[in-house]
Amino acid sequence: MKLIVAGSTGFVGTEVMRQALVHPAVTSIAALARRVTAVPQGAGSGADTTKLTSVVCEDFRSYSESVKRDLAGADACIWLIGLTPSEVKKMPWQEVRSICLDYTVTGLETIAQLPRDPASKSFRFLYVSGANAERDPRKKPWVLGDYCLLRGEVESHVLEHAKVSRGAVEACIAKPGLIDEPGRTGVVMKAVQTIGRSFIGLPKIDVGEIAAALLDQAINGIDTDTLLNADLVRLGQEALRARAAGRHRSP
Template sequence: MKLIVAGSTGFVGTEVIRQALANPAVTSIAALARRVTTVPQSTGPGADTTKLTSVVCEDFERYPERVTRELAGADACIWLIGVTPSHLKKMPWQEVRKICLDYTVAGLAASAQLPRAPASKPFRFLYVSGANAERDPRKKPWVLGDYCLLRGDVESRVLEHAKESRGAVEACIAKPGLIDAPGRTGLMMKTVQTIGRSLIGLPKVDLGEMAAALLEQAVNGLEKDTLLNADLVRIGTKALANLPRYSH
């Protein structure tokens, strides 16, 4: 299968690619980002780095022909483009909304219209949101309320798009809590994680488990339309335990 990893230069995207390079079920990886995506440094001996193609796109609301040509034939997309809570104060709200909402809606629409083989299975779109994202405006969280409602709105739009596609698109919302990435967490992120654990009670998922769960769902099919943190831990743990079947 051909997999699109959107937001491929981030720490989750890098881990997804690292694992996908060693997964024989993934025959091609289109790494979509604003800058060139390089092969992860920690790839194992079973990795096939020739599967990786870096696809640079300057504007995630518009996909020129040179970009869609590289993405054509994809079977699934793991969408990791978004603004994390630790970066909220670094940009105006309209920019946050544009990145989280407009980019995702445009990316899903563009992905669903990519040329594919006539007998292809439904296109799988996995949108990575957050544990506290809220789809019901009446249940606005007391911490980062507007942000949580924004992410929840995106979730609803992704699921609605899949519903209206009449089987052409299958969508899944992944709702991780705190993603534990030892050695990759800066001071700001550590502060956010401390607040998340102590005040909000956010659950935690290991980076490797998170990436393995996303990859397993993209390759083998979606278990359900919403995966909570506990689901990601469960699926990711099982996938990592079966890693020998992905090696050469």
């Protein structure tokens, strides 16, 4: 299968790429980002780097014909382009909306219309949101309320697009909590994160787990249209255990 990883140079995107390069079911990877995507460090001796095509997109609101050609034929897309709460504080709100909402909607609409073989097969689109994203404006969270509602608005757009596509698009919303990597954060910062997570009720997931879960759903089919943090942990751990035992789930 051909997989698009949108946001391939980011923290989670890098891990998705690392795992996809060794997964036998993934035959081609279009790494979509603003800059060139290199082979991830630590990819391992089993990585097939010939699968990787770096696709540089200068404007995520208008895709060039060359970018469209590189993305055509994809079976699934893992969409990781977005902003963290810390990044949001540094930008005008209109720019935040554009990156979170406009980029995603334009990306989905553009990629879903590209030619595929077989064309009758559903295109799988996995949008990575956040655990506290809220689709109902009446339930605005008291922490980062506007941001959480914006992410929820994007979720609704993605699911509605899939609904009206009449099977052409199959969508999944992944709602992870704090994404962590062993050894990436110091002791003091981990303590701060633990207190913060407890304060706002934010769960945690390892970056390897979420990457494995997203790949599993992209390759083998979407279990449900919304995957909560606990679902992602379970799916990720199952996929990682199977890989450690020398097995891969196949579509």
